[in-house]
């Protein structure tokens with residue numbers, strides 16, 4: 001008789017749709033055995049082998065039918081109005097991230113000063129990160145921005161950059177506002193965005209943080225307008241009168257460049273741990289937009305002048321709430337986040 005295990009194995013293969021089973025060496029060997037078999041055994045064995053082959057053919061056909069079978073969609077079928085919905089978590093189990101809440105407050109203040117908001121990108125190119133901001137190829141100031149780059153390149157073979165500042169949007173904002181500017185409407189935009197730096201992490205440095213860029217261009221704009229704008233913002237945000245002063249700084253995209261220093265909102269210049277006992281806090285970088293940056297956006301620097309700043313949102317919020325470590329924001333720690341919900 002046919003070996004039962006062999007027969008079962010062949011049937012299992014046929015059931016699974018393996019059509020090669022009909023040409024298999026195992027099945028062929030059964031037919032070969034038939035030829036050399038004593039005549040009296042040949043009848044029943046031959047019958048059994050033929051039955052097996054028949055079974056395999058039928059199993060394969062059944063598998064094929066099943067594969068082709070598909071359930072037609074009944075477009076007239078009624079919806080089950082009582083169908084179960086996904087589980088709805090109580091809203092108390094989640095809350096807005098404090099950076100987003102504070103960003104909304106920051107934007108609201110600038111909207112009230114007539115600024116519009118444009119979101120920055122999380123991946124940009126070399127031209128917007130450096131070239132359009134007056135950092136020529138090989139400029140040493142490029143080294144101050146230790147950025148992340150993609151392995152993938154664009155058509156010209158340049159890597160994409162995870163922006164290290166929201167200034168990547170300046171050229172776009174200036175170009176977009178050029179027509180309005182020439183019709184007498186100042187360019188006034190703030191640009192919030194997430195930025196990335198290849199930093200050694202500590203309580204004051206994080207690889208991912210939020211910045212708010214500001215750009216203002218019109219005729220007759222000078223550094224006094226810059227300082228007044230930032231002072232108005234800071235007093236509204238911290239809800240108190242502040243003193244501001246500037247100290248010289250260097251950025252390729254502003255000339256002159258400043259660091260804005262603000263009287264400590266916590267100790268009123270008496271000195272505390274937030275201001276390192278100095279009474280003053282170096283808060284942000286700013287300056288008058290470099291004429292080359294205006295020219296690259298098609299704006300005539302002989303007619304128009306403007307200012308720009310870049311401000312760390314994380315830093316502002318840390319100061320407002322006395323948060324001691326910037327890494328809390330990205331830590332996903334509920335005990336931290338829940339204090340703001």
Ligand SMILES: [Zn+2]
Pocket residue numbers: 264265266267268269270271272273274275276277279280
């Ligand atoms: Zn202080």
